Amino acid sequence: MKEKSILLDHGSGGKLSHQLIAGTMLPAFDNSILSPLDDGAIFEMVGNRMAFSTDTYVVDPIFFPGGCIGDLAINGTVNDIAMCGATPFYLSVGLIIEEGFSIGELELILNEMKKAAQAARVQVVTGDTKVVPRGVADKIFINTSGIGVIIDGLTVSGSAAQPGDKVIVSGTIADHGMTILSQREGISFESNLLSDTAPLTHMVEQMASISKNIHVLRDPTRGGLATALNEIALSSHVGILMFEENIPIRPEVGGMCELLGFDPLYVANEGKLVAVVPSKDADSVLNAMVENPYGRDAKMIGEVVTGPPGQVFMQTRIGGTRIVDMLAGEQLPRIC
Amino acid sequence: MKHAGEYRNPEITHTILEKIRQASKKEVRLMEVCGSHTMSIFRNGIRQLLPDTITLLSGPGCPVCVTSQWEIDSFIALSQIENVIIATFGDLMRVPGTGTSLQKQKADGRDIRVVYSTFDAINIARKNPDKKVVFLGIGFETTAPTVAASILTAQKMGLDNYFVYSAHKLVPPMLFALMGDDKVCIDGFMLPGHVSVIIGVEAYRPFFNQFCIPSVVVGFEPADILYGVFLMIDQLEKNRPQLENAYRRAVTSQGNLKARNLLDKVFYVWDASWRGLGKISGSGLKIRNEFSAFDAQKVFSLNVSGSKEPEGCACGDVLRGYIAPPECVLYKKVCSPVSPVGPCMVSGEGTCAAYYRYHG
Numbered sequence: 001m002k003e004k005s006i007l008l009d010h011g012s013g014g015k016l017s018h019q020l021i022a023g024t025m026l027p028a029f030d031n032s033i034l035s036p037l038d039d040g041a042i043f044e045m046v047g048n049r050m051a052f053s054t055d056t057y058v059v060d061p062i063f064f065p066g067g068c069i070g071d072l073a074i075n076g077t078v079n080d081i082a083m084c085g086a087t088p089f090y091l092s093v094g095l096i097i098e099e100g101f102s103i104g105e106l107e108l109i110l111n112e113m114k115k116a117a118q119a120a121r122v123q124v125v126t127g128d129t130k131v132v133p134r135g136v137a138d139k140i141f142i143n144t145s146g147i148g149v150i151i152d153g154l155t156v157s158g159s160a161a162q163p164g165d166k167v168i169v170s171g172t173i174a175d176h177g178m179t180i181l182s183q184r185e186g187i188s189f190e191s192n193l194l195s196d197t198a199p200l201t202h203m204v205e206q207m208a209s210i211s212k213n214i215h216v217l218r219d220p221t222r223g224g225l226a227t228a229l230n231e232i233a234l235s236s237h238v239g240i241l242m243f244e245e246n247i248p249i250r251p252e253v254g255g256m257c258e259l260l261g262f263d264p265l266y267v268a269n270e271g272k273l274v275a276v277v278p279s280k281d282a283d284s285v286l287n288a289m290v291e292n293p294y295g296r297d298a299k300m301i302g303e304v305v306t307g308p309p310g311q312v313f314m315q316t317r318i319g320g321t322r323i324v325d326m327l328a329g330e331q332l333p334r335i336c
Numbered sequence: 337m338k339h340a341g342e343y344r345n346p347e348i349t350h351t352i353l354e355k356i357r358q359a360s361k362k363e364v365r366l367m368e369v370c371g372s373h374t375m376s377i378f379r380n381g382i383r384q385l386l387p388d389t390i391t392l393l394s395g396p397g398c399p400v401c402v403t404s405q406w407e408i409d410s411f412i413a414l415s416q417i418e419n420v421i422i423a424t425f426g427d428l429m430r431v432p433g434t435g436t437s438l439q440k441q442k443a444d445g446r447d448i449r450v451v452y453s454t455f456d457a458i459n460i461a462r463k464n465p466d467k468k469v470v471f472l473g474i475g476f477e478t479t480a481p482t483v484a485a486s487i488l489t490a491q492k493m494g495l496d497n498y499f500v501y502s503a504h505k506l507v508p509p510m511l512f513a514l515m516g517d518d519k520v521c522i523d524g525f526m527l528p529g530h531v532s533v534i535i536g537v538e539a540y541r542p543f544f545n546q547f548c549i550p551s552v553v554v555g556f557e558p559a560d561i562l563y564g565v566f567l568m569i570d571q572l573e574k575n576r577p578q579l580e581n582a583y584r585r586a587v588t589s590q591g592n593l594k595a596r597n598l599l600d601k602v603f604y605v606w607d608a609s610w611r612g613l614g615k616i617s618g619s620g621l622k623i624r625n626e627f628s629a630f631d632a633q634k635v636f637s638l639n640v641s642g643s644k645e646p647e648g649c650a651c652g653d654v655l656r657g658y659i660a661p662p663e664c665v666l667y668k669k670v671c672s673p674v675s676p677v678g679p680c681m682v683s684g685e686g687t688c689a690a691y692y693r694y695h696g
Contacts, residue, residue, distance in 0.1 A: 320381020
């Protein structure tokens with residue numbers, strides 16, 4: 001059934017987002033660089049292999065435990081470029097600000113952006129600001145684009161997973177989504193949760209220094225770990241088997257998910273990556289990740305199998321098996 | 337969570353599974369009538385672990401799924417009234433009414449907000465004194481007391497812009513209706529743990545006395561569910577049906593008296609209509625006259641007619657355990673969680689959605 005108007009689900013990162021991109025965006029722009037639909041575009045330019053990515057941030061609330069819309073916007077695009085196997089260098093920042101927004105808050109956001117850019121060793125080299133009448137936008141929306149250079153010898157793609165590969169996640173899942181949720185009006189949940197927003201570029205460089213055979217890198221943002229793995233399984237025409245007991249999750253996050261009826265596999269992360277690595281290199285890559293401050297809780301969570309292609313399965317703690325599908329509806333709008 | 341870990345311990349679940357395998361000889365069909373059981377069974381992959389002799393059926397236990405089409409259409413009609421804010425649990429958003437859904441109404445500009453508790457709805461009412469906030473009260477005995485409490489709170493606070501549409505349903509009368517249906521073929525009932533926390537084990541006694549069918553109150557962790565299955569299998573193999581409580585850490589024989597009193601104070605029992613099951617005597621809760629100022633059905637003049645369930649949708653047959661979701665002609669072909677035809681494909685606790693998501 002084709003929808004007549006845009007629903008929040010179209011922005012979920014799940015199935016409807018994919019339908020919107022495949023049915024509406026790809027026909028308009030289709031080309032060989034865009035069509036793999038990885039986290040960023042990879043192309044040759046004057047002898048260098050480059051990565052280019054863009055993302056827009058509409059998170060609500062704009063300040064949340066562990067971060068704000070500013071560092072989220074820097075880290076998000078930095079990570080999208082890192083997921084191409086690239087080192088990010090330059091970013092653009094576009095601001096859409098609602099009339100009446102506090103300049104003090106804007107300065108706070110810009111300061112967090114500055115700190116995040118320094119931490120990720122990127123420079124903001126161009127920008128744009130638009131102000132819209134009150135009510136036309138909600139406080140502030142930020143677009144960032146970024147460009148980077150592919151790390152020498154590394155070729156990662158969502159379509160490169162091979163049977164026998166191991167699947168590694170860099171730390172506890174669902175922290176960002178549940179933190180945002182705990183701050184929402186209408187939910188009033190007191191917790192000590194923190195968003196995991198963080199730059200992953202150094203971790204990727206450390207991983208690449210250990211192994212140039214990494215097949216896939218992906219940051220499981222909207223749609224969560226389950227959706228990221230489904231995308232990989234679909235693009236690579238393989239199956240993925242996960243082991244429930246290996247999936248790292250903070251007890252307080254798991255508890256909150258249970259209480260509110262969320263499946264943590266579908267909840268957004270903003271400082272985590274999934275790596276698909278050949279079995280022979282998996283242990284050393286995992287060790288390199290654990291050395292990084294943002295990878296301390298990294299775990300091997302599954303393996304790539306021949307099939308059925310495009311499907312993700314999970315062996316449950318008690319030994320049963322179930323399918324882990326892509327996110328079908330919106331779990332929570334304006335998560336990033 | 338730490339406490340729950342014991343009930344997810346693979347050693348314990350394997351021991352119970354082994355006992356089930358040894359005990360189970362006859363072919364039996366066991367029904368759970370609680371969406372949380374359905375979810376736990378799927379999420380833990382319990383079906384594949386049980387011997388082939390045991391079939392688990394998912395009954396009418398998902399609050400969204402049993403809400404009648406007329407009620408869904410009434411919710412949508414409420415959202416179209418000027419100055420009304422709808423506060424609802426998220427599951428209702430995507431349920432197709434006759435022609436539209438709350439989600440589509442929201443995209444068209446209606447003020448519809450997802451909340452996680454009635455007190456969040458009360459807060460919205462408090463912060464928006466010039467608007468009328470309607471909370472959509474669906475669910476069973478588990479959620480109804482909190483809705484009753486919200487009405488008493490609103491009364492105490494002097495809030496005159498908070499309303500409830502009560503579409504609450506009761507579990508024991510539904511069990512009578514299921515067993516009274518000749519086509520239904522069930523050998524034992526896994527009774528809902530959360531509901532039973534409120535109503536107590538003895539609330540099922542009249543049902544058990546009439547039908548003499550294994551009836552076990554069960555918790556939600558894998559070990560709880562497997563233990564409940566074991567008790568039912570044991571009863572069936574020994575031909576000694578009983579009403580048992582396998583969730584003693586939470587459920588007592590009389591339930592939560594305070595919550596039950598709340599229900600009595602605010603609601604009265606009436607003959608509610610259930611999707612798939614039709615009208616069931618004494619199976620719903622409506623707001624008492626003394627609280628009619630908070631009753632959305634009385635305050636707003638709704639004129640909903642022409643409600644009809646989606647053509648070809650077999651949600652009703654799924655809810656009664658006549659068929660499993662893959663036997664529905666629409667399943668996966670035109671009905672999926674992205675574009676659901678019936679409510680069982682919408683709700684996170686819906687049987688069709690659970691099959692689709694976890695079973696393939």
